[in-house]
Amino acid sequence: MLTNEDKLKYELLIGNKPEKVLDEFPFGIFHKDAINFLSQLSKELLNKDLDLNYFKGFGFWSRKANLLRLKNKRTDIESRVGRGIALHIAPSNISANTLYTFAFGLLSGSPSIIRVSNKNVDELKDILYLINNLFLLKEFNFLAVKYSFITYEHDSNLSSHLSSLVDSRIIWGGDETIGIFKSFKTKSHCLDLVFPNKVSSSIISTKWLVNADSNELKNKANLYSRDIGLFSQMACSSPSSLILLKDHELTYKEELLNFFQDCDFYLSKKEWLSEVHSLSNFKSSIDICMQFPNSACIFRGSNISVFSINKNHFKEINNFKAQNCCLFVFEVDSIDEFSKILPSNNQTVVCLGLNKETKRLLSIKAIYNGTNRFVNVGNALNMDIYWDGYDVISFLSKLICLN
């Protein structure tokens, strides 16, 4: 149980008190109440009258149809229940992911204590209000007592204490946070789902680049600008490099520059783009000049900069982590070569213009090197129940064996 001293140190945002949640029982995965709750929340978020644009992606993902699709893909619905009480250390870089981690708790049947980053409390205030209103509905009484949203300052004692009482923990990185939480004593059966620091890359077929019609190129440039721009490349799944797959003999320089020009244009049209993005991009570009004197800027727009580097320096640029729509590019001759140079902490590869067979080949070769997501352009940032190599629902639940 939480001591009185510990209780004083957290602020309950919404839901039940954490000490009460700890007494709750888990329930089945994809429980009808969980699906109804999330789909109700989705309707609220997609309501045009509400100014919650930032969370619309989550609203779209949590539509009833999508949740039922995810449910129907599973064959283990009847034989899985939540693993127990889950402690979620929600991410601070992308506040919407606090909602995903909550959804993972709901869909996996795990009563949850969700520690919201104090950096995100303001941003999440309106949406927490919506969730609280749903909790107050009679039909969701069952769930309301099982979830607790709290926030507290950096406090090792409380984190350690909560860690010792739960059955699973979801720790949204990075490495330093994971290190801190791993140092706390947990129950012997407690499982940790951790999301350490990762980088992501993208690959473009130069054959496609040369042959695609201008509408297709513009469409893909628009999607790619979202992948690199929405979180200023600070999300782990946002690519910081674009590898040029030399799968034909023609020159492609002009088409490539046009593609970046289009990305720059579409970025300028994004309502979510920061007011000072151009300045941030400029500063990041200068920083690259200082850090990588051997790189050469091949494109510089108002919102995006592209630097050509020697592929032998790929490891260094992954350690550097580009920001604010700065991309590193270099050429590879084959998928095989690309797979070999991907760093072991690469999470996502965004694919542009790769045909199905090439993409399949890439996934076969690169998965052994660490990469676990191969997505079409525009999908880099789409969160799902399959993330960072985990089937999150399976991980947070236990399989019941009936013999």
Added chain:
Amino acid sequence: MNEEVFNYINLYDLLKYENSNNYKFISQQKKLCSFHYDNKKNYKKIVENIFGLDTIKKANIGLKDMPYIPVDLFKNYDLFSTKFENIFKIIKSSGTTGNKPSRIFLDKENALAQNISLSKIFTDFTLLNRPRMIIADSKNTLNNKKSFSARAAGIIGFSYLCRKPEFAFDSRMNLDISNIENIIKDDKTKNILFFGFTYIIWLYLLKKKLPYDLRSELGKKSILVHGGGWKKLDSINITKEQFKEKVNDFLGINKSINYYGMVEQTGSIFMECEKGYLHSNPLCSIISRNPKTLKVSGLEEIGITQVISSLPTSYPGNSILTDDLISVKGIDNCKCGRKGVYFDILGRLKASEPRGCSDTYANQ
């Protein structure tokens, strides 16, 4: 290059009647850019990668197209365009925003150019010639001889322009009124420069009215020159007008001149004219850039401040994009009669803070 800088500074009195963007100023900028391009490898890389070699080699390039670097660069890197053994002084910014301070590397020639430049601008705007000086600060501010804070650099810079400077505060920042009285009583004192940092003046000097006789004498003989610290005053909602009023009321000084300058371009400061606007001068100019595009902003539009100085030779700081917000009020037509760009500084840009996956918990 240093000789050319000294020659250029000597043209001050001629150039102050020229329109902004005059040929000499632009030409001086080109020379400085080329000099840093040839002497600083990373600067060369920045020019080639971000601006293009044309921006310093082309004959008819304008000021707005010449290379500039972000002010943060001086916080994150040691930048100098001379041999390290020539560096004799490192000036640090206050770093009040919680960031690392800037480090500016000066050789003797560059430091001298800063002093001469400051003298030219100071005399032009105050019409004072080697006045007595009262520094609204404590001697302790100057303790470190090798590495100066911006506050110390300002005090030293202005002290060179005056006779027998005295500090107004003791080591605990309590007003030592006898120092002011002594200067006033001195028959040789014709005029006085009261100098200090805006926030320090507000916080420590404008606590209590000076006695009537001192206020009366200061009113006849003194000018207050102050700069820096507006961000702090803004945060407690103090306007320029309120500041001036209180200076008049508490010190008796009815002429106070604000200036805008930074440690990255010590010596070339922008002083306030009689009409209340900050002004460019033959040694430094200013450009406002739209934060969304970095293109030059129009008059009255709020933009990011790019400061351009004719002095920096030992470090590549001749053209710097700051985080300050500006509104350019006009060019070459200020009612005060001066040429050049006149403007208001509006505060600091609220920088977005990119957050990575690494800060879920650990960095809070």
